Amino acid sequence: MNIKLNCPVCGYQEIEANSCPNCDTDLSLIRMLQELPQAQTPVPQAKFTGWQLGIALFILIIGMSLGSIGSFIFLQPQLNTLTVSSPNPVALSPRNPKPPANIPITPNQPPKPTTYIVKSGDHLSAIAQKFCGKDTSWQVIVKSNPQLKGREDYINIGEVLKIPTCKEKV
Numbered sequence: 666m667n668i669k670l671n672c673p674v675c676g677y678q679e680i681e682a683n684s685c686p687n688c689d690t691d692l693s694l695i696r697m698l699q700e701l702p703q704a705q706t707p708v709p710q711a712k713f714t715g716w717q718l719g720i721a722l723f724i725l726i727i728g729m730s731l732g733s734i735g736s737f738i739f740l741q742p743q744l745n746t747l748t749v750s751s752p753n754p755v756a757l758s759p760r761n762p763k764p765p766a767n768i769p770i771t772p773n774q775p776p777k778p779t780t781y782i783v784k785s786g787d788h789l790s791a792i793a794q795k796f797c798g799k800d801t802s803w804q805v806i807v808k809s810n811p812q813l814k815g816r817e818d819y820i821n822i823g824e825v826l827k828i829p830t831c832k833e834k835v
């Protein structure tokens with residue numbers, strides 16, 4: 666009943682089983698391909714043509730390489746673990762997981778101008794309201810610019826003032 670096959674791997678001939686008795690190559694796919702045209706066209710004995718054998722071999726090779734790639738990927742993490750967990754665990758142990766403390770923690774705010782140059786006609790309450798909103802007291806500016814104390818009404822044009830963070834309590 667079974668068509669006799671030649672093993673495409675080792676050349677073993679007249680195999681009736683689904684695998685090569687010599688090299689264990691799985692021949693069921695080749696057998697399926699070979700038996701397929703017979704089932705459809707019963708009269709002419711379809712010969713196993715070269716390109717069919719080629720396709721079968723191709724699929725076989727793809728299957729085998731996929732298998733080896735799969736086991737390679739599967740083995741890879743194990744290899745890594747083996748390398749990592751070997752003899753010097755002290756260097757890898759997270760004794761000191763904190764980052765260096767001198768990294769400045771910047772609040773997540775849009776950058777603001779930090780200084781303001783006094784122009785003609787400016788006065789402190791106008792500057793305070795310009796940067797910190799309506800109803801802001803001029804004292805906010807004095808608070809961040811202590812040099813202004815006592816001459817709040819006599820700021821100089823061109824004088825550089827520090828802009829307050831606008832969170833100061835006055």
Ligand SMILES: [Zn+2]
Nearest residue numbers: 672675685688
């Ligand atoms: Zn074989």
